[in-house]
Amino acid sequence: MEEEEGAPRAVAAENALRKARAGAGTDEEVVLGVDTIVATELDIWGKPAHEEAARETLRRLSGRTHDVVSGLALVEGESVRHATTAVTKVTFRRLDEDLLAWYVATGEWRQRAGGYAIQGRGAALVTGIAGDYLNVVGLPVAALVDAWPQLLELGR
Numbered sequence: 001m002e003e004e005e006g007a008p009r010a011v012a013a014e015n016a017l018r019k020a021r022a023g024a025g026t027d028e029e030v031v032l033g034v035d036t037i038v039a040t041e042l043d044i045w046g047k048p049a050h051e052e053a054a055r056e057t058l059r060r061l062s063g064r065t066h067d068v069v070s071g072l073a074l075v076e077g078e079s080v081r082h083a084t085t086a087v088t089k090v091t092f093r094r095l096d097e098d099l100l101a102w103y104v105a106t107g108e109w110r111q112r113a114g115g116y117a118i119q120g121r122g123a124a125l126v127t128g129i130a131g132d133y134l135n136v137v138g139l140p141v142a143a144l145v146d147a148w149p150q151l152l153e154l155g156r
Contacts, residue, residue: 004046008039008069009085016071017083027077030148036070036138037116045114054109055100058125063096063115068114068131070140074147082147086140088131090118095125 004011012035012145020033038045038061048054068088074081095103108122109115116122118129118136134141145151 004037004044006044007042008037008044008067009071009087011044012037012069013073013083013085014071016027017075017080020075023076024075024077027079029076030081031075032144033073033075034070034139036068036113036135038066038068040064041064047113048109048115051104051109054104054115057115058092058095058100058103058109061092061125062115065089065091068136070135070138070143072140072143072147078150084134084143084147086135086143088133088135090126090136091127091128093127095144097129110116147151 015035016033018033019035020031023031023033025031040060045057048057066089068090070086071083072086073083076105103109103116103121103125106121108120109119109155118126118133129136132140132142137141
């Protein structure tokens with residue numbers, strides 16, 4: 001079960017570690033766990049449960065800069081091989097009711113932290129980002145390569 005209360009970096013890191021441990025097998029396997037959350041200060045904006053929750057989340061993000069925080073954990077059996085977090089700042093345009101209604105009607109907000117998907121129609125909500133775009137999509141590739149550089153050699 002994912003946590004949604006506490007300091008955003010700590011919450012994302014703990015959720016990632018739980019996911020990795022849930023998939024852990026033998027000592028020879030390296031298992032990746034990742035959890036991405038959206039936060040403003042100490043408020044965490046999880047996956048909205050229904051349309052009205054999506055509207056409210058997006059209203060709260062409107063015209064503001066928020067953090068997209070990903071926890072990343074690599075475990076090998078019972079051992080934590082690496083754990084880190086990545087943060088990307090995302091700035092939303094001011095969202096009027098027509099734009100909110102359009103986006104919510106797309107259904108793209110479903111199962112998305114913060115109620116949007118930057119790689120889809122949600123890009124229309126964003127005026128800028130500072131940091132790793134792929135972190136906002138849901139997998140901080142730069143942090144993963146830093147944590148496990150051997151990953152680049154597996155395909156050779």
